[in-house]
Amino acid sequence: MNAPIVNPSGAPVFDIERIRQDFPILAQQHRGKPLVFLDSGASAQKPRQVIQAMVRCMEERYANVHRGAYRLSEASTADYEAARAAVARFINAADPREVIFTSNSTAAINLVAHSWGRGVLRPGQAVLISEMEHHANIVPWQLLRDDKGIELRVARVTDAGELDLEDLAAKLADGKVGLVAITHMSNVLGTVTPAERIVAMAHEAGAKVLFDGSQAAVHRRVDMQALGADFYAFTGHKLYGPTGIGVLWARLEHQERMPPFLGGGDMISSVTFEGSTWAEPPAKFEAGTPPIIEAIGLHAAIDYVSAIGMPAVEAHERALVDHAMRRLSDVEGLTLLGRAQDRGGVFAFALDNAHAHDLATLLDRAGIAVRAGRHCAEPLHARFGLDGGTCRASFGLYTTEGEIDYLAEALTKAREFFA
């Protein structure tokens, strides 16, 4: 098991056993074996602190927001807006109004595609994505392409699983790209993309930049003011928060130019049958009753990881990644997808004598939860000649080196099983 990570002052700052006790689900047994949850990249488990905050909201402080002039609605509104401020602090946004609550990352990217894409991009301009995108950062742009007559370009990924920056530069060169929409961390390869470099290259070519931060925001500190991007999307449920809430960070100047996406209550300033005027950002993009309880849950999740400290979370993950690289490389017949220099705790792999689904069924029997398939990244699997899919182990802040050892052992036994 892991030794606690020690900061320079000598005090332990990352007590994995204490952290694991915060997650009730980890106490579960599966067929008499402890649960080894290695699918946090799909959705992370929830600490008691998040669960309790949401229960407390519903038991003590719940009403609709931005509505009534009564005590409960005022309390609920204050809590909802406090969640927005907490998100802003977490990502070091210059202004809480840059934080738009959505239902998840997919909704955040679709919001940009519908609103900014249709309202600001012009026909003849291009959107540049990469080969390692999740379907959520491919399909919205295909819909926009077909609807609006923009071009969709795809930057290549190298054999090591890194973004091919020369190809990116070549595809930016003619100045037609209006938006670069790229993952900050691949959900299959684990690759962390050189975000600052991408922003510099895109801005120099006159393009705006959107990052899909669904994975990255969980694994390391992201800083909107330092990054200098235009849009950044991430989701609550991968960040130990509840489902049903995501974030689009968008510069106010962009929000001003973006037409509304969904129309309804809360996003208007006034409504007559002749026409309506819009509320100020970010309310303009939050039509209808928002995910109030989920926002409270996300706030609690941010408080939880912030109390541990993102640098400690990142250090823990680096140790896990190094350990997994060593242990999984030793498993005979196992191919690891991607060998990026800068990577996070996501490992997709294929065993030479077992299909991904057969392997996942075996691992499940050992109590290990991994994802099998193409992980919403079908083009990337085709790129690496693995159309049949892979298994993927992804780590969370509760993952231990012992669990990775157990996975390696189970993979070796699985290979014997299918021999």
Next chain:
Amino acid sequence: MFDDLRDLYQEVILDHGRKPRNFRRLEDADRTARGDNPMCGDRMELFVKLTPDGAIEDAAFQGRGCAISMASASLMTETVRGKSPAAARELGEHFRNLAMTGTCPDCGGALEEEMERLQPLSGVHEFPSRVKCATLAWHTLNAALEGSGKEATSE
């Protein structure tokens, strides 16, 4: 670690998964259909040759997928040969019951011997996410016999 999984992965399944029978194109097929489970990437193409009176003279397939889906397609092509389309469809119904519940109370009678051969796949009923792997071939067979030209899926 995995001994109790021998119920699911019986030797006959592993054998048919590794070396599927009738794994070839039928160039003179009368009916073909594609089957696809998009969520897991299982894909197959099924070929059926009919006799002049409409019975299944030969069945073959090509594709890729997990051991369960390949073994199921392999066993299916063996068991439907010589059957009328109606009998093949009935066998498919029985098989889906077997895959979903692990038992098949109505499986006596005319198709008893065929169901006996498909019995090794009954273990999938304990794995809800894997039932569709076993039934894909049979959905594809139905699509081929209907000649609808639609892609079959068991999701």
